[in-house]
Structure formats: C-alpha cells, structure tokens
Amino acid sequence: xxxxxxxxxxxxxxxxxxxxxxxxxxxxxxxxxxxxxxxxxxxxxxxxxxxxxxxxxxxxxxxxxxxxxxxxxxxxxxxxxxxxxxxxxxxxxxxxxxxxxxxxxxxxxxxxxxxxxxxxxxxxxxxxxxxxxxxxxxxxxxxxxxxxxxxxxxxxxxxxxxxxxxxxxxxxxxxxxxxxxxxxxxxxxxxxxxxxxxxxxxxxxxxxxxxxxxxxxxxxxxxxxxxxxxxxxxxxxxxxxxxxxxxxxxxxxxxxxxxxxxxxxxxxxxxxxxxxxxxxxxxxxxxxxxxxxxxxxxxxxxxxxxxxxxxxxxxxxxxxxxxxxxxxxxxxxxxxxxxxxxxxxxxxxxxxxxxxxxxxxxxxxxxxxxxxxxxxxxxxxxxxxxxxxxxxxxxxxxxxxxxxxxxxxxxxxxxxxxxxxxxxxxxxxxxxxxxxxxxxxxxxxxxxxxxxxxxxxxxxxxxxxxxxxxxxxxxxxxxxxxxxxxxxxxxxxxxxxxxxxxxxxxxxxxxxxxxxxxxxxxxxxxxxxxxxxxxxxxxxxxxxxxxxxxxxxxxxxxxxxxxxxxxxxxxxxxxxxxxxxxxxxxxxxxxxxxxxxxxxxxxxxxxxxxxxxxxxxxxxxxxxxxxxxxxxxxxxxxxxxxxxxxxxxxxxxxxxxxxxxxxxxxxxxxxxxxxxxxxxxxxxxxxxxxxxxxxxxxxxxxxxxxxxxxxxxxxxxxxxxxxxxxxxxxxxxxxxxxxxxxxxxxxxxxxxxxxxxxxxxxxxxxxxxxxxxxxxxxxxxxxxxxxxxxxxxxxxxxxxxxxxxxxxxxxxxxxxxxxxxxxxxxxxxxxxxxxxxxxxxxxxxxxxxxxxxxxxxxxxxxxxxxxxxxxxxxxxxxxxxxxxxxxxxxxxxx
Ligand SMILES: *[C@@H]1O[C@H](CO)[C@@H](O)[C@H](O)[C@H]1NC(C)=O
Ligand SMILES: *[C@@H]1O[C@H](CO)[C@@H](O)[C@H](O)[C@H]1NC(C)=O
Ligand SMILES: *[C@@H]1O[C@H](CO)[C@@H](O)[C@H](O)[C@H]1NC(C)=O
Ligand SMILES: *[C@@H]1O[C@H](CO)[C@@H](O)[C@H](O)[C@H]1NC(C)=O
Ligand SMILES: *[C@@H]1O[C@H](CO)[C@@H](O)[C@H](O)[C@H]1NC(C)=O
Ligand SMILES: *[C@@H]1O[C@H](CO)[C@@H](O)[C@H](O)[C@H]1NC(C)=O
Ligand SMILES: *[C@@H]1O[C@H](CO)[C@@H](O)[C@H](O)[C@H]1NC(C)=O
Ligand SMILES: *[C@@H]1O[C@H](CO)[C@@H](O)[C@H](O)[C@H]1NC(C)=O
Ligand SMILES: *[C@@H]1O[C@H](CO)[C@@H](O)[C@H](O)[C@H]1NC(C)=O
Numbered sequence: 001x002x003x004x005x006x007x008x009x010x011x012x013x014x015x016x017x018x019x020x021x022x023x024x025x026x027x028x029x030x031x032x033x034x035x036x037x038x039x040x041x042x043x044x045x046x047x048x049x050x051x052x053x054x055x056x057x058x059x060x061x062x063x064x065x066x067x068x069x070x071x072x073x074x075x076x077x078x079x080x081x082x083x084x085x086x087x088x089x090x091x092x093x094x095x096x097x098x099x100x101x102x103x104x105x106x107x108x109x110x111x112x113x114x115x116x117x118x119x120x121x122x123x124x125x126x127x128x129x130x131x132x133x134x135x136x137x138x139x140x141x142x143x144x145x146x147x148x149x150x151x152x153x154x155x156x157x158x159x160x161x162x163x164x165x166x167x168x169x170x171x172x173x174x175x176x177x178x179x180x181x182x183x184x185x186x187x188x189x190x191x192x193x194x195x196x197x198x199x200x201x202x203x204x205x206x207x208x209x210x211x212x213x214x215x216x217x218x219x220x221x222x223x224x225x226x227x228x229x230x231x232x233x234x235x236x237x238x239x240x241x242x243x244x245x246x247x248x249x250x251x252x253x254x255x256x257x258x259x260x261x262x263x264x265x266x267x268x269x270x271x272x273x274x275x276x277x278x279x280x281x282x283x284x285x286x287x288x289x290x291x292x293x294x295x296x297x298x299x300x301x302x303x304x305x306x307x308x309x310x311x312x313x314x315x316x317x318x319x320x321x322x323x324x325x326x327x328x329x330x331x332x333x334x335x336x337x338x339x340x341x342x343x344x345x346x347x348x349x350x351x352x353x354x355x356x357x358x359x360x361x362x363x364x365x366x367x368x369x370x371x372x373x374x375x376x377x378x379x380x381x382x383x384x385x386x387x388x389x390x391x392x393x394x395x396x397x398x399x400x401x402x403x404x405x406x407x408x409x410x411x412x413x414x415x416x417x418x419x420x421x422x423x424x425x426x427x428x429x430x431x432x433x434x435x436x437x438x439x440x441x442x443x444x445x446x447x448x449x450x451x452x453x454x455x456x457x458x459x460x461x462x463x464x465x466x467x468x469x470x471x472x473x474x475x476x477x478x479x480x481x482x483x484x485x486x487x488x489x490x491x492x493x494x495x496x497x498x499x500x501x502x503x504x505x506x507x508x509x510x511x512x513x514x515x516x517x518x519x520x521x522x523x524x525x526x527x528x529x530x531x532x533x534x535x536x537x538x539x540x541x542x543x544x545x546x547x548x549x550x551x552x553x554x555x556x557x558x559x560x561x562x563x564x565x566x567x568x569x570x571x572x573x574x575x576x577x578x579x580x581x582x583x584x585x586x587x588x589x590x591x592x593x594x595x596x597x598x599x600x601x602x603x604x605x606x607x608x609x610x611x612x613x614x615x616x617x618x619x620x621x622x623x624x625x626x627x628x629x630x631x632x633x634x635x636x637x638x639x640x641x642x643x644x645x646x647x648x649x650x651x652x653x654x655x656x657x658x659x660x661x662x663x664x665x666x667x668x669x670x671x672x673x674x675x676x677x678x679x680x681x682x683x684x685x686x687x688x689x690x691x692x693x694x695x696x697x698x699x700x701x702x703x704x705x706x707x708x709x710x711x712x713x714x715x716x717x718x719x720x721x722x723x724x725x726x727x728x729x730x731x732x733x734x735x736x737x738x739x740x741x742x743x744x745x746x747x748x749x750x751x752x753x754x755x756x757x758x759x760x761x762x763x764x765x766x767x768x769x770x771x772x773x774x775x776x777x778x779x780x781x782x783x784x785x786x787x788x789x790x791x792x793x794x795x796x797x798x799x800x801x802x803x804x805x806x807x808x809x810x811x812x813x814x815x816x817x818x819x820x821x822x823x824x825x826x827x828x829x830x831x832x833x834x835x836x837x838x839x840x841x842x843x844x845x846x847x848x849x850x851x852x853x854x855x856x857x858x859x860x861x862x863x864x865x866x867x868x869x870x871x872x873x874x875x876x877x878x879x880x881x882x883x884x885x886x887x888x889x890x891x892x893x894x
Pocket of ligand 5: 294
C-alpha cells in the first residue's frame with residue numbers, strides 16, 4: 001500500500017506513452033497548445049495518430065545535443081518520444097525558455113524516455129526546475145518505459161523556463177514538452193499549483209489523450225479484482241455536458257466501476273509520502289445504465305470517515321464532477337462511496353483525478369534585473385553558463401553574481417563581477433538598470449570610452465572596480481565624492497582627479513563635447529533608437545552642466561537625475577494611457593466592477609489581460625498638480641500582497657488608475673456571504689488572507705522609502721485573486737487625491753468610519769499605528785463576519801462587542817457561526833488577541849506590523865496542525881475494504 005503513490009502512478013502514465021491511438025483523427029482546435037519534440041531533426045511535423053503538431057526544440061534552447069533512442073523501441077512509442085536532447089558536458093543547469101501568456105492556466109507536461117540513447121545503459125537521476133523553483137527530481141526507473149511530470153500552473157512571467165539540472169547522478173535528458181491552456185475556472189486551488197498524482201479512467205482497458213480529450217490530459221487505466229466493470233456506448237453527442245466544465249471525454253465516462261459485493265462500499269485510498277502533502281480530488285460521475293422505475297442509485301461519499309458529499313445520484317448520460325474545495329491531507333486518505341438506505345443499486349464512479357499541491361516558494365528574480373542582466377549578457381557576449389533564473393535557486397546562482405533574497409519578495413542582483421571576462425566596448429547603460437547593485441567589478445577587461453555618469457546613480461553602490469581597462473576621460477565627480485570605493489588604476493588614458501591640469505582638461509572636454517552624441521548613439525545602436533537618441537541628448541545636456549560645475553569647483557550640486565529620467569522615459573511608454581485608450585480598454589465603460597467615494601471601477605482589457613480601471617471622480621482631483629508625480633511613485637511599489645498599478649490616464653479631469661484585475665472581488669463580499677451563499681471561507685483561508693494583508697501592510701511600512709501610510713485599510717480594500725491570495729488595494733490614494741480642497745472625498749482620504757483610529761480625532765494625524773488599528777478591525781471582521789458598526793440602535797463597534805464576549809470567555813459566540821465549529825480554538829484565541837491589541841485606544845500599545853505578521857503565521861500553523869491531525873485520527877473508525885493497489889494494478893499487455 002505504501003508504494004501506491006508515485007510509483008504505480010508513473011508506471012501507469014508511463015504505459016500510456018506506448019499507446020498507438022485510433023487512426024480516425026478529426027482535426028480539432030490546437031490553439032493554446034505548444035508541443036515541443038526535444039531533439040528531433042525535423043523542424044515540425046504532424047503526429048499521425050494524434051494529429052498533434054509538434055515543433056522542434058531548436059528555437060527554445062541552444063545547448064545540449066540531439067540523440068535518438070534505440071531504434072527497436074520506436075514502434076512502441078509515438079514519434080515525439082523517438083529523440084531526446086541530452087546535456088552531457090554543459091554547465092550544471094540547462095534551460096528551455098518558452099514564451100507564454102502570463103496569468104493563463106496551463107497544463108505543463110514534460111516526458112522522459114531514456115531508451116538507452118547513449119548506449120551506456122545507465123539510468124540517470126536529475127532535477128527539474130520551473131523558473132526559480134525546484135519542480136521535481138526525475139529518477140529514471142526503466143530504460144524502456146517513459147515517465148512524465150505534469151502540473152497545472154499559472155505562470156507569473158511572460159515566459160516559462162524549464163531547466164534540467166545535473167546533480168551528479170547521470171546526464172540529464174528530455175524527450176518532450178507539452179503546454180495546454182486550460183479554462184481559468186477549473187482546477188482552482190486556494191494556493192499553489194497542482195501536480196498530477198493520478199488520473200484514472202476507471203473500468204477502461206486502454207488509455208486516452210488528445211484528441212479524445214480537448215485538454216490533452218492523459219487518462220490511465222488498470223483494474224483490480226474487487227471491482228465490477230460497467231460499460232455502455234456513450235458518444236459526445238449523447239452526453240449532456242452542459243454542466244461539465246471539465247470536459248471529460250465521453251469515451252472516458254462510458255466506463256465505470258462498482259463494487260463486486262453490491263452491499264459493500266467502494267473505497268479509494270492512498271497513503272501520502274508525507275502527512276503535510278495536500279491533495280485535490282476530482283471525481284467524475286455519469287449514470288451509464290438506464291434505470292427502471294423501481295430502481296435508484298444514490299450514495300454518500302465520505303472522506304476519512306467524515307461526510308464529503310451526500311445523496312449523489314448521477315444523471316443518466318449527464319456529467320457530475322465532485323471536487324475538493326480545499327486541500328486534503330493526512331497519514332492516509334480514504335474516500336468511501338456508500339449506498340444510501342433507499343438505493344437499490346451500488347455506487348459507481350467513472351473517472352478520478354488526484355492532484356498534489358506544490359507551492360513554488362522561491363520567487364523569480366525581479367524582472368527589471370533579469371532584463372538588465374540579459375542585455376548585459378548579449379551586449380558583451382558573455383560566454384559563461386548563464387541560463388535560467390539569475391539568482392535562484394541559490395545553488396545555481398549565475399557565476400559572477402550575488403543577490404539579496406528579501407522575504408516575501410523577488411530576489412535582487414546586488415553584485416556583478418565580470419572581472420577578466422574579455423569585455424570590450426563601452427560601459428553599457430544596462431548596468432545602471434541593476435538598481436540594487438552594491439558591488440561592481442569590471443576590472444581587467446578591454447573596456448574603452450569614458451566612465452559614464454550613470455554609474456553614480458546606483459544608489460547602493462559601495463565598490464566599483466574599473467582597474468586595468470582602456471577607459472579615458474575624467475572621472476565623473478559624483479562618483480568621486482560619494483561613499484563608493486572606486487578603483488581605476490592602470491587605465492592609461494584616464495585622467496584621474498588631482499592629476500589633471502584643469503586648463504588642459506577643459507580644452508579636452510571642449511573637443512570631446514562635439515563628438516559625444518555620435519559615439520554614444522553608435523555604441524548602443526540597435527536597441528530602441530528613439531530612446532537612445534533622447535537619452536543621448538539628455539546626456540549631453542548633463543555633460544555641459546557638470547562641466548560648468550567642475551569649473552566652479554562645486555560638484556556637490558550635481559543632482560543625480562540621469563538614470564531616473566531615463567527610467568521614466570521607458571515607463572511612460574508603457575504606462576500612460578490616453579482617454580481614448582481608456583475608452584477602448586473598458587469598452588466604453590461597459591462593465592462596472594465597483595464603486596467608491598473616489599469614483600467608479602470598470603473592468604477592462606489590455607491585450608486580453610483583464611484590468612480594473614478606476615476613474616477618479618473629477619471634483620476630487622480638479623487642478624491637482626501632484627497627480628502625475630505621485631502616481632509615478634506608486635507605480636514603483638511592487639509586492640505580492642499589494643495590487644499592482646499598471647498604468648494611468650491623466651487628461652485634464654479624466655484621471656484614471658489602471659490596476660491588475662482581482663478575480664475574486666473583495667474580502668467583505670466573501671465575509672458577508674454576498675459572493676457565495678453556500679460556501680464560506682474556512683478558518684485556514686481566513687488566516688491566510690489575514691497573513692497576506694498584514695504582509696502587504698508590512699511592505700508599505702518597512703519596504704517602501706519613504707514609508708507609505710495607507711490611511712484606509714478596510715475589508716473592501718482587501719482584494720482576492722483567482723487563487724484567493726489577498727492583496728491590499730488603494731494604498732497611496734491619499735497622496736493622489738489631495739486632502740485639502742476636497743469636499744466629499746475627504747472621508748475617503750482620512751479613512752472610513754469604524755476603521756478610523758480614534759486617536760485621529762485627538763491629534764488629527766494619521767500614522768503607521770493608525771493603519772494597525774484599522775487592520776485590527778479587519779481582523780475582527782475576518783473572525784466574526786460581523787458588521788464593523790452594528791446595524792441597530794446602539795451602533796456598537798465590533799471591538800466593544802468582541803470585548804464583552806471575551807470577558808465571558810465565549811469564543812464560540814465570537815467566531816462566525818458559518819465556520820460551524822470547524823477551527824482550532826487556540827488558533828482563534830490567538831487571532832482574537834492579536835486583533836484586540838491592534839485596536840487598543842493607545843497607539844503605543846498597538847504592536848508593530850512585523851510582529852502582527854509573525855503572530856498570525858503562528859495562528860495559521862496551529863490551524864494547519866489541527867486539520868492534519870484530525871484526518872489521520874479517524875483512520876481506525878472507518879471500516880474499509882483495503883485494496884492493495886500497487887500490486888494489483890497491472891496494466892494490460894501492450
Ligand atoms: C498542423 O499542421 C498542419 C501542417 O502545417 C496544418 O495543415 C494543420 O492545420 C495544423 N493543425 C492544427 C490543428 O493546427
Ligand atoms: C514548418 O515550419 C516552417 C517554417 O517555420 C513552415 O513554413 C511550415 O509551414 C511548417 N510546416 C508544418 C508542417 O507545420
Ligand atoms: C522494464 O520494463 C519492461 C517492460 O515492462 C520489463 O520487461 C522490464 O523487466 C523492466 N525492467 C526493469 C529493470 O524493471
Ligand atoms: C458484502 O458486503 C457486506 C457489507 O460490507 C458484508 O456484510 C458481506 O459479508 C459481504 N459479502 C460477501 C460475500 O463478501
Ligand atoms: C423492479 O421491477 C421489475 C419489473 O418491472 C422486477 O422484475 C424487479 O424485480 C423489480 N426490482 C425491484 C428491486 O423491486
Ligand atoms: C447519507 O447522508 C445522509 C445525509 O447526511 C444521511 O442521512 C444518511 O444516513 C447517509 N447514509 C449513509 C448510508 O451513510
Ligand atoms: C426513502 O424513501 C422513503 C419512501 O419513498 C422516503 O419517505 C424517505 O424519506 C426516503 N429516505 C431518504 C433518506 O431519502
Ligand atoms: C554574497 O553575499 C553574501 C551575503 O551578503 C556573502 O556572504 C557572500 O560572501 C557573497 N558571495 C560572493 C561570491 O560575493
Ligand atoms: C571578482 O572575481 C575575481 C576572480 O574571478 C576575484 O579575484 C575578485 O576579487 C572578484 N571581485 C569581487 C569584488 O568580489
């Protein structure tokens with residue numbers, strides 16, 4: 001039983017690779033499919049039996065070698081398994097880079113068939129990475145059987161990097177990569193991605209994939225003795241799939257199983273490798289027998305002895321999918337289908353999918369840094385093994401880089417060492433885009449030209465080594481007087497400060513000035529021409545100014561604006577929208593998704609990506625001068641628990657802010673039951689949301705310089721994305737909408753009644769502790785689902801209400817009754833205590849936000865521990881028919 005997990009599953013999936021599917025192939029839509037045959041010598045081809053169009057991997061990777069599997073194996077496998085790409089001598093990480101649509105849900109599958117391609121008959125083991133994160137360790141178990149790794153994942157970047165890592169146990173190789181887009185609203189998890197653990201067409205004696213399955217899921221098969229097989233002829237036409245978002249193929253649903261002993265339950269169980277593993281289960285049901293009037297088939301489903309679904313009666317030729325709404329874990333997981341008292345027929349099940357949650361914890365490196373280092377790599381033709389994510393995982397840090405790894409945020413490049421790397425040409429502007437750089441070593445190369453002033457704009461730079469190059473000109477004064485430790489020795493043409501005769505220097509400068517524009521444009525040529533010309537003009541203006549100042553011997557006056565301006569030029573291009581753009585984006589303000597004191601929020605689309613467009617109410621911001629400056633500042637704030645501002649419109653009174661779209665609306669709607677009458681957030685969900693929101697607030701206070709006071713933390717300003725990840729919205733609005741001169745918006749700016757720090761009335765000042773107060777109120781809402789101010793005569797505040805119940809020790813009365821006692825009391829107590837200390841009238845008694853984050857995480861850990869323990873504990877109370885799957889699931893002969 002213990003082995004049942006991965007081993008037998010991969011065995012089953014492996015077997016599917018051998019299938020030669022029916023020849024009758026109707027052309028079906030393959031849009032949203034990317035099918036890559038790794039190592040094939042052909043540019044592209046259509047695989048006959050599936051009709052799938054495969055393309056060569058040559059455009060996605062430039063390392064590795066093409067190899068063919070042993071030829072006698074070929075006729076058991078589809079063509080895309082015939083070749084592999086292997087990585088015998090390359091660096092330890094080799095990556096495929098595939099452009100995709102960010103934010104779209106994909107089924108991603110990679111396959112491996114060793115087939116003794118290298119004649120060594122040695123089964124390798126290696127690691128697989130997805131972007132910056134470990135995905136799986138691939139252990140090839142049998143040379144003649146193919147294996148797959150498959151996940152359902154929503155990428156957060158515009159490309160996907162799939163990397164193979166040599167871990168010293170043999171040469172990595174790969175046979176194929178397949179990506180299929182899925183609907184966003186199926187296979188939804190609260191967090192993490194779904195790794196295929198088992199997908200089973202029950203009762204079938206063969207496997208299926210595309211083009212039976214529109215999503216090209218692999219359906220494996222295999223039967224055991226305790227099951228009786230039912231089958232019927234069901235076609236896509238006869239099947240009623242109106243209720244079926246999962247689009248399970250009719251042929252998969254046309255077989256089912258039922259217990260051999262009609263009065264016994266049908267049991268499906270497995271033992272996870274670790275108790276911490278979380279699973280999502282999808283069961284698909286179709287009644288395939290026409291029942292007589294006096295017959296009923298009705299059953300309950302239990303999960304580890306607790307009711308999971310009751311009174312299920314699959315419809316004749318209809319499709320019902322019963323699925324997990326949150327992750328399931330335990331020492332053992334037992335689903336039992338038991339007929340109800342009135343049922344005359346035993347339970348059936350047609351297909352089951354089991355997925356394991358994997359959380360890709362390691363954030364990808366900050367996109368700006370990745371773009372910059374990629375440019376540097378190509379400008380200087382760096383030949384090092386620079387592939388995959390630059391900073392992560394930390395074990396595969398690019399040689400010559402060092403990074404910082406802030407908690408809850410993207411890694412940043414802090415050090416670049418290209419010493420003795422044969423660099424030539426000028427010092428490239430892209431280096432200045434590594435804005436967190438502390439340490440830059442370009443020594444012992446053949447770099448020429450002047451030392452660019454943009455290096456002095458690197459705010460964090462501490463060490464700059466430019467020794468042993470052919471640099472010329474003088475050192476930008478700003479570099480000389482800052483805190484940078486500068487080394488410029490052995491640059492024969494460089495005029496080091498103090499050594500230069502100022503008169504001579506001035507003449508030199510005069511001469512050079514005339515030549516400046518041309519060489520600069522020429523050196524950067526080929527990138528974005530317009531931008532470069534503009535940058536060059538700015539640069540010459542700067543040069544003039546700095547020269548003048550040098551004469552005046554007052555270099556301290558030089559303001560560090562160069563990179564700043566260049567940056568904003570770039571951002572402008574992407575982020576300013578005209579009013580007519582806004583009309584287009586929102587389809588003439590077609591769909592309203594929200595309303596607030598500051599204006600209305602509309603749904604829009606930019607290149608098919610949904611966005612939320614907030615039209616600011618004209619009276620609020622009329623004649624306001626700082627709007628643009630403040631918006632530009634806000635656009636630089638990035639954190640996973642803050643809604644991103646992606647652009648804005650600033651045409652007279654038409655002022656709009658464009659945010660990322662949050663599919664699951666705001667927290668308040670979920671707490672009040674407005675979103676869904678039937679399902680309510682679990683205690684664990686609520687704690688995750690609280691931790692997310694607190695983390696967002698922590699970033700505003702500690703991660704932003706200067707810190708941002710939100711001023712309007714409330715449950716309607718906490719938005720949830722499709723994975724129920726919470727993000728704070730509307731931060732910084734207080735700066736965009738001015739407080740003075742405002743009329744009806746002033747309450748928005750100063751906060752919302754019920755959430756507003758009482759201290760504010762005394763001091764008229766909002767501080768970071770005011771945000772802590774408001775957060776405390778939100779936390780009370782999360783715990784209780786009560787209105788902040790009671791909707792009755794007394795208008796009691798939520799904190800007074802909780803306080804009175806706490807005094808009685810009545811935790812049950814405090815907690816939202818919708819939770820139905822399903823929570824760890826200690827976890828709830830802890831959360832209540834955190835909330836109550838946040839709403840202390842005295843600001844000094846309120847904790848700082850980082851303490852709140854830590855405490856909430858502890859509360860979450862308690863709750864998680866409880867759910868694990870209880871599901872393991874019910875083990876003995878369940879009467880079960882144990883099926884030893886690992887030994888009895890024997891696939892049929894090929
Ligand atoms: C597959 O490629 C063939 C040949 O280019 C083309 O005719 C066919 O339309 C493609 N099929 C699909 C479904 O894209
Ligand atoms: C293969 O690729 C080439 C070049 O990209 C293209 O012209 C051709 O139509 C493709 N053929 C098939 C069968 O897809
Ligand atoms: C590999 O699989 C084949 C086909 O199922 C089987 O005959 C062979 O014994 C297996 N080899 C090993 C080493 O398990
Ligand atoms: C069938 O299952 C019922 C209920 O589990 C049990 O009481 C009965 O003994 C079983 N019959 C046989 C023949 O195993
Ligand atoms: C249902 O009715 C049929 C005749 O219509 C009869 O043969 C059968 O025994 C009945 N079954 C049950 C469970 O009552
Ligand atoms: C099935 O569930 C219903 C509703 O919860 C319950 O009344 C009934 O006793 C259950 N039947 C069995 C056999 O567990
Ligand atoms: C079983 O059937 C009887 C008669 O039709 C009905 O009164 C009773 O409510 C049913 N029980 C259940 C649990 O559905
Ligand atoms: C990278 O940074 C870490 C932490 O600052 C430091 O301990 C380490 O020595 C650095 N590594 C290199 C290669 O500079
Ligand atoms: C850069 O790397 C060289 C060796 O490649 C080393 O000697 C030098 O100290 C490094 N520079 C820094 C700043 O770490």
